[in-house]
Amino acid sequence: MVKLRLKRIGKKQVPFYRIVAADSRVNRNGEYIELIGTFDPLKNDIKVNKELALKWLNNGAQPTDTVRSIFSKEGIMTDLHNQKLEAAKAKPAKAKKEKAAKPAAKKPATKKAAAAK
Numbered sequence: 001m002v003k004l005r006l007k008r009i010g011k012k013q014v015p016f017y018r019i020v021a022a023d024s025r026v027n028r029n030g031e032y033i034e035l036i037g038t039f040d041p042l043k044n045d046i047k048v049n050k051e052l053a054l055k056w057l058n059n060g061a062q063p064t065d066t067v068r069s070i071f072s073k074e075g076i077m078t079d080l081h082n083q084k085l086e087a088a089k090a091k092p093a094k095a096k097k098e099k100a101a102k103p104a105a106k107k108p109a110t111k112k113a114a115a116a117k
Contacts, residue, residue, distance in 0.1 A: 004056055004063040007032060016040050019048060019067055021056050039070060048074050
């Protein structure tokens with residue numbers, strides 16, 4: 001499972017993090033698949049590539065609580081929610097067209113009704 005999480009690269013008393021997509025089995029500062037952005041808590045500076053973040057979230061990557069709150073501040077979680085709503089609205093329209101094209105044959109409710117026909 002892929003997780004979107006923070007990887008610490010700062011030295012002592014000077015935290016600095018990279019927001020990365022990494023396998024959940026790899027340790028915190030181990031290998032990662034792709035760099036998504038950076039987070040500096042001392043300066044409260046956040047830089048995130050929205051396209052990459054949305055790509056990973058749409059592919060099923062799970063953000064940690066901290067990364068989720070960072071994405072919420074940047075508006076990425078809102079964008080993801082809006083994309084899912086648009087996709088949900090598009091699907092029922094297609095389903096209605098398919099149902100109208102293929103009418104279902106009605107089955108008799110009882111054996112007696114079937115024998116009468």
